Amino acid sequence: MSPPASDPAQRLTELPFPPVTKTHILNCSYHSWHPRYRAITPKARLVPLPDAFLSYLREDGIVLPPDNEDTPEWSDSDSGIFSGADNEGDDADDADNYDPSASWRDTHETIERAIDDLGGKVAPKLNWSAPKDATWMAATNSMECRTPNDIYLLLKSSDFVTHDLEHAFDDTADEDANGSIQDPPASASLSVPYHLVLRKWVTLNPSVEFRCFVRSRKLIALCQRDLNHFDFLFKMQDKLRQTIQEFFDVRLRDTFPDPSFTFDVYVPPPHNRVWLIDFNPWAQRTDPLLFSWLELLSLPEPPSSNVEESTPEKSDGSSEYEEDITEIFRPEFRLVRRDDPEAYGFTTPQYSAHKLPKDVVDASRGGEGNLREFALQWKEAQALAEQQKAEDSDDD
């Protein structure tokens, strides 16, 4: 679940969302739904996270535990981002001895074992969000992680993960014992059972990832997740829609705790098996991709039986042509057409708002290593500026 995309036009409109509660958000947390849907998700391990690990994630700067097997690929104590095993000089002696994982060693070891169990390569996420916005920090330029340190680097660099940690219950209401809506208690975020989700790494083809929208237990719409044009999808649109509809009817419609939600799926060739990737709440914070929330809230709903009730009757009460004139509701399935990317204004890469300003990146050209180092320093400068601002406002 990424932080809400800013859509000023939509923010100006009061959207008629039903209240979103803490329970709705928790129902979409991987640790809540995974036990029920384990058989239809890619193989994964969940590691419960102790407070000490959460404090580590929340700390400024990126200090990685000593990596005893390899020399760390990059280290720079001046940038505030380094591996504890690779520093020289007086100041660095302290860093040499410093192991941030000392207070959560068990967790570190559990993560190591889980990576092994999953074949040596994993895609990490927290309860709701994957660090998709931080892949530029990784040597692989992807979310593929082979060591615990690969995972910590991605998690600590990601704004999406920070959103899970600090803002999971933003804009939610809570129900009291009588079922009426209240403001959430200030300490709400303390009660999240945080988990690290490690999914066995599979090379997914982004063209066959889809987001599906469910209102009142009816699948009303679906669309691509990757916003590029893929010609071949148009030929198989009906088959994909039918496969996903059947998957929803059999697996999710009556089992997900909320009546309205979104889910993401992967439908690899030959497109007759569906993998569940994720759930998101029926809320403005979920990216509606090729739809707008206003559309999703007002799209017509299918009749309950999926059958048009107005079949004319013969005098004996039967309806001879019922089969022929029955209308089957089909959820609206949007694909990106050839000219859409420009028309919709999404030619900029996804998540770019969470990366660095283009000028800054351009100015730092000169090899991937330099760019990464420059980016790290830039992040640290930003953190220092924030800290200075906070101190200045305290002085006032």
Ligand SMILES: Nc1ncnc2c1ncn2[C@@H]1O[C@H](COP(=O)(O)OP(=O)(O)OP(=O)(O)O)[C@@H](O)[C@H]1O
């Ligand atoms: N097992 C896996 N191996 C490799 N890549 C994966 C795996 N599972 C998911 N991915 C990729 O990671 C992407 C993000 O995963 P996921 O949807 O769980 O993250 P998210 O943060 O919840 O996303 P959103 O905010 O869009 O809901 C997926 O679109 C998919 O491309």
